[in-house]
Amino acid sequence: MGKCPNCDEWNSLEETIIDSKKGSSNGRSTVKRKTIKKLSEVTSSNSDRIVTNINEFNRVMGGGVVKDSITIITAKPGAGKSTLLLQVADDVSSQGYKVVYASGEESDSQIKNRADRILRKINDNIWIISDTNLNNVLDSINDIDPTLIIIDSIQSFTLDEYLPSRAGSPTQTMECANELLKVAKNSEKPRAVILVGQMNKNEEIAGLRALEHLVDTVLIIEGENEEELRALQSSKNRFGGTGEIGFFGMAETGMVSIDNPSEFFMTKREDGEAVSGSTLTVVREGSRPIIVEVESLVSNSFTxxxxxxxxxxxxxxxxxxISILEQRGGFNLFNKNVVIKITGGLRLREQAINLAVIMSIVSSVHNRGISNDVVFIADVGLTGELKKVPSLEARIRELDRMGFKKVYVAKNAFARPVKFDKIKVMELKTLREVVKDVFN
Incomplete structure (x- = not known):
């Protein structure tokens, strides 16, 4: 019918699909009502976790995969989301749990090719389904009865009830996520669900912000495709571990867990060996201190x-x-090129590294190395004075445990008297004092 019989307008009619399965106006009678309780009467229980053999993944997840949880992981294309989750699926399945891996972006053969490349042996407890229809995936979940469900990616799936809305639309994405939430939070059969979320150009999860509020854990993989290092960070975790970071190395066999990051971010040298332009500092990534190496190169500029x-x-x-070093340290760098590099490619955000960066430049200017058992942990103000940094005691205890001999910090940096076993703590006031003490 091209013409509306009511308003006599042409081409104004719209098709609407009515789903008879959605229920009638009195549908509330079919929903089982939950009883209200006093908070003091609720019995608390620790959620059951699946502890994997991937230590850095366990750290970020707060100790392992919680069975009645829903997690979303996002990253740039090619960062290793699917690779990491396939390794998690293999680890969980090797413990006797059933795993369903549903992909709306890759075919069965593509998933199999990746599995052949990164897994030693494919476990019989892993089922895969390549389909963009979530109804079919939910039916498969009911048939297999898995403990872990991986959805790659949530923006590629649709539910029949919400057609013709396309995949990736706010309606389809949120409704698909809500259906999977019901699967995860089933009181009779709790399951762990991990969603892959596509990342937009603003490096955020594509779609509505409500998707992040719905899930229990939000994970982000950082790292450039051409670099080896990958950082897995938890920006939200209702089960503990918010802000934790796990480090991985991307190899041909998949994501390799870096269980001792300090060794990865330092150059191994002989005791007492000193190389000009190299200094050490300690940063806090999540709850743990990590020792990192700062390298600098200062050369003459002809421009x-x-x-x-x-x-x-x-x-x-x-x-x-550099301005602080010139004005407060007495160095002339107006005709010098200065290049700073962090061993291992770790992106540094803390102010606690500032003294180490400056001392690295000084070492390069003098062409004199600083012993590799000396560490610098302090911020440097515009006045040239050293400033204290948070969690200083924990950082120094990590150095003391690893056998370092000396650390430079700001004067009066400790709120209370602190004693360490072997390491010598040098509390100085200004940058000039540090340069004078290190280089005599």
């Missing part, structure tokens, strides 16, 4: 504008530190 390059370090931060 009006010397280069200031800070790999894994903000350009503004580097320019500020």
């Amino acid at each position: 009006p504008y010397p280069s200031r390059i800070g790999e894994n370090l903000g350009k503004d931060q580097l320019n500020t530190l």
Whole structure:
């Protein structure tokens, strides 16, 4: 019918699909009502976890995969989301749990090719389904009865009840996520659900922000495709571990857990060996201290504008530190190129590294190395004074445990008297005092 019989307008009619399965107006009578309780009468219980053999994944998840939970993981294309989750599926299945891996983006053969490349042996407890129809996936879940369900990715699935809305639309994405939430939170059969979320150009999960509120855990993989290092960070975790970071190395066999990051971010040298331009500091990633190496190279510039390059370090931060060194430290760098690099490619965000960066530049200018058992942990103000940093005691105890001999910190940096076993703590007031003490 091209013409509306009511308003006599042409081409104004719209097709509407009515689903008879959605229920009638008195549908409330079919829903079982839950009883209200006093908070004091509720029995608390610890959620059951599946502890994998991937230590860095366990750290970020707060100790393992919680059975009645829903998690979403996002990253740039090619960062390793599907690879990591296939390794998790293999680990969980090897413990006797059933796993369903549903992909709306890859075929069965593509998933099999990846599995052949990164897994030694494919476990019989892993089932895969390549389909964009979530109704079919839910039917498969009922048939297999898995403990872990992986959905790759949530924006590629649709539910028949909400057609013709396309895959990736806010309606389909949220309704698919809600259906999987019901699967995860089933009181009779709790399951762990991990969703892959596509990342938009703003490096956020594509779609409504409500998707992040719905899930229990939000994981983000950081790292460039051409680099080996990958950082898995938890920006939200209702079961503990919010803010934790796990480190992985991308290899041909998949994501390799870096269980001792300090060794990864330092260059191994002989005791007492000193290389100009190299200093050590301690950063806090999540709840643990990590020792990292800062390298610098200072060279003559033959252009009006010397280069200031800070790999894994903000350009503004580097320019500020160079200005402090020139004005408060008495160094002339107006005709020098300065390049800063962090061993291992870790992106540094803390102010606690500032003294180490400056001392690395000083070491490069003098062409004199600093012993590799000396560490610098302090911020440096515009006045040239050293500033205290948070969690200093925990950082130094990690150094003491690993056998370092000396650490430079700000004067009066401790709120209370603290004693360490072997390491010597040098509390100094200004940058000039540190340079004078290190280089005599």
